Amino acid sequence: MARKSIEERLAQLDAQRKTLQARLTRDERARDTRRKVLLGALVLHRIEDGNAASADYLRDFIKRELPGFLTRDADKALFDDILKPAGDSK
CATH class of the missing domain: 1.10.287 (Helix Hairpins)
Structure with missing residues (x-):
């Protein structure tokens, strides 16, 4: 098997970095949404039952x-x- 050139390896690493960055962004958005939902649920609960x-x-x-x-x-x-x-x- 032929060895990959440095440019090919860099391109592969860059693609992996972009994939990981996209996953991190998605996870952060999901966490932020979950926090907002839970905080809203708490406020509504306190208004209704507090x-x-x-x-x-x-x-x-x-x-x-x-x-x-x-x-x-x-x-x-x-x-x-x-x-x-x-x-x-x-």
Whole structure:
């Protein structure tokens, strides 16, 4: 078997590096998403089942901060149950 040239070996190593970098990026994105999901689940749990003081504090914080954070109408609609005043059917 013929020995690979230095250029071929470098190209192979570069391809391996790119593959590993892509895997690392994917894993970091997955970890970030998982953290966000768990944090959101905790907040929603505390709002729904927490004691009155922490639930009120979180609800007030979300009502104050979330509308400025969300930019898409579809995203805002996901939080209608929290952001809309009680009795507002719009």
